[in-house]
Amino acid sequence: MDVDLRQLRCLVAIxxxxxxxxxxxxxxxxxxxxxxxxxxxxxxxxxxxxxxxxRSVTPTAAGVRVVTHARRVLAEADELVREATxxxxxxxxxxxWSALGRHTPAFQRRWAAAHPGTELxxxxxxxxxxGLAEGSCDLAVLRRPLEDxxxxxxxxxxxxxxxxxxxxxxxxxxxxxxxxxxxxxTLLIDRRTGTTTPELWPPDSRxxxxxxxxxxxxxxxxxxxxxxxxxxxxxxxxYRRPGVVYRPVRDAEPVAVRLAWWRDDxxxxxxxxxxxxxxxxxxx
Amino acid sequence: MDVDLRQLRCLVAIxxxxxxxxxxxxxxxxxxxxxxxxxxxxxxxxxxxxxxxxRSVTPTAAGVRVVTHARRVLAEADELVREATxxxxxxxxxxxWSALGRHTPAFQRRWAAAHPGTELxxxxxxxxxxGLAEGSCDLAVLRRPLEDxxxxxxxxxxxxxxxxxxxxxxxxxxxxxxxxxxxxxTLLIDRRTGTTTPELWPPDSRxxxxxxxxxxxxxxxxxxxxxxxxxxxxxxxxYRRPGVVYRPVRDAEPVAVRLAWWRDDxxxxxxxxxxxxxxxxxxx
DNA sequence: TCGGATCTATACGCTGAAGTCATGGATGTG
DNA sequence: CACATCCATGACTTCAGCGTATAGATCCGA
Numbered sequence: 001m002d003v004d005l006r007q008l009r010c011l012v013a014i015x016x017x018x019x020x021x022x023x024x025x026x027x028x029x030x031x032x033x034x035x036x037x038x039x040x041x042x043x044x045x046x047x048x049x050x051x052x053x054x055r056s057v058t059p060t061a062a063g064v065r066v067v068t069h070a071r072r073v074l075a076e077a078d079e080l081v082r083e084a085t086x087x088x089x090x091x092x093x094x095x096x097w098s099a100l101g102r103h104t105p106a107f108q109r110r111w112a113a114a115h116p117g118t119e120l121x122x123x124x125x126x127x128x129x130x131g132l133a134e135g136s137c138d139l140a141v142l143r144r145p146l147e148d149x150x151x152x153x154x155x156x157x158x159x160x161x162x163x164x165x166x167x168x169x170x171x172x173x174x175x176x177x178x179x180x181x182x183x184x185x186t187l188l189i190d191r192r193t194g195t196t197t198p199e200l201w202p203p204d205s206r207x208x209x210x211x212x213x214x215x216x217x218x219x220x221x222x223x224x225x226x227x228x229x230x231x232x233x234x235x236x237x238x239y240r241r242p243g244v245v246y247r248p249v250r251d252a253e254p255v256a257v258r259l260a261w262w263r264d265d266x267x268x269x270x271x272x273x274x275x276x277x278x279x280x281x282x283x284x
Numbered sequence: 285m286d287v288d289l290r291q292l293r294c295l296v297a298i299x300x301x302x303x304x305x306x307x308x309x310x311x312x313x314x315x316x317x318x319x320x321x322x323x324x325x326x327x328x329x330x331x332x333x334x335x336x337x338x339r340s341v342t343p344t345a346a347g348v349r350v351v352t353h354a355r356r357v358l359a360e361a362d363e364l365v366r367e368a369t370x371x372x373x374x375x376x377x378x379x380x381w382s383a384l385g386r387h388t389p390a391f392q393r394r395w396a397a398a399h400p401g402t403e404l405x406x407x408x409x410x411x412x413x414x415g416l417a418e419g420s421c422d423l424a425v426l427r428r429p430l431e432d433x434x435x436x437x438x439x440x441x442x443x444x445x446x447x448x449x450x451x452x453x454x455x456x457x458x459x460x461x462x463x464x465x466x467x468x469x470t471l472l473i474d475r476r477t478g479t480t481t482p483e484l485w486p487p488d489s490r491x492x493x494x495x496x497x498x499x500x501x502x503x504x505x506x507x508x509x510x511x512x513x514x515x516x517x518x519x520x521x522x523y524r525r526p527g528v529v530y531r532p533v534r535d536a537e538p539v540a541v542r543l544a545w546w547r548d549d550x551x552x553x554x555x556x557x558x559x560x561x562x563x564x565x566x567x568x
Numbered sequence: 569t570c571g572g573a574t575c576t577a578t579a580c581g582c583t584g585a586a587g588t589c590a591t592g593g594a595t596g597t598g
Numbered sequence: 599c600a601c602a603t604c605c606a607t608g609a610c611t612t613c614a615g616c617g618t619a620t621a622g623a624t625c626c627g628a
Contacts, residue, residue, distance in 0.1 A: 005289055034576095045369060053548070053623090061371075065368065073360045080357060084329040084353075087345075133342075135347060136345065316588070317586070336606090338603065571626105572627090575624080582616085584616100589611105593606080595602100596603085598601085
């Protein structure tokens, strides 16, 4: 004997309409059905909810409380339905550290022009799949290959690697650096989501590394001059901060920017996004 | 094709258990039933919620949102049931201006001793029936007869009428007053819930009256000396305020304190409350 | 005061939703 | 490659829930 939304809808309709008969009309069922449904709700709860006279119906004290609560439950349920069906027209693209860098505004503009019916959400999720595995996005922008066979990905562009350092660091005076320039320093990296690993350096000249899990941490440590950072171009344009400068590392291989999706059921818009992004990265 | 709690419970169970089979076990139904129920939910919402492989089940982006929301709906529904069944053990007694005055503590003490399983709530509701008609209480303490035939009431005690005035009013120096002493003043009264009406005075010596709807208003106007008030004893003990003094009015007929309830379905505890209150009022 | 109007509760028969059982297809695994 | 595991589906069954009809209660106006 379990409570059910049908019963709650019935109760609310009776209280709103004032009589079982009118509630039946509003619900599009017979008066007998309303009577039975409410009786079953009262039986399930073990409480009399309505005081019936042949003239009108008024809720008991318990009824008032239940009706109030029932309205909340029904509103929540309706919103669930609305959200689920409306969510059809939202495309969520996840990213871990940085999204599309300087291409972000152009991408959003072009998407809106091409798909006026589908809202675009860029969501930041700090996980290896940028929320793809967690279900918080439909597509993900990643900057390293995905070994997980459940996902597939396509390279949409290449980005230079930049070194992030304090503005008053001696290296900041140079226009660009080489990998070797960082050998003696300590690099702050994010193993889960980041693009930088010690393997970029030849085995004998690897810089020391330290682990971080958060962009803000990373920036703070760099701006105080305690640590160096290395990242893709997009990070530089998305996380500008006073006291932190970015310099290209000439001899570091570029970062491949990937769009990823679930191998089975790829999002219908995936192909469009790939094309759009590839075009953008090719342009500039 | 409407969403219903059964479907939501099914969805949540699948996500929690990880497979349809385990969810079926947890729900106590067959695996086939789970499969069908979830299919019907997906059909109702028009969205694929779960990604099925032969190994495991993971929610889609839409699925994650719906599951999150579904948990909220289910929690609300569970609380509704809990609240409705637990509410059995609460007795709500409403009052408009003042409850039981100096008898309140003794009443609560004795009630708790006699009915340890039933909590007693005294709730203030500013309406003619002190919340009885609105369903916010099971019983009501009233201080005037109820003409509404839907309710019944019993007199549980009598209280003196007191006049409320500013502490520095000349009348405050007297131990007690007479009705005639108020003739020249303006009385602040609450027609909806109050006990005082001009009819207490002979037609030729009625004081001027002015309407109020709130005890705080009333007290403030009185404490500044702008108005006089008249009320039952309980008000004096419940609303003491610096600058306001209460003096008995010797020749005013006492106020009957009533306990009221719905004529049909009187609260099971009504008789006990009447007896308890009658005893208390007789004692002192 | 009595008949009609109005409202809720209940009996009865029927339909379809939801469950079980059995089985097929897909997919990893030893 | 046989096997284990998991989801989907067809066939069948059951009972919850609906509509119709009607009884019972109460109010209202003549």
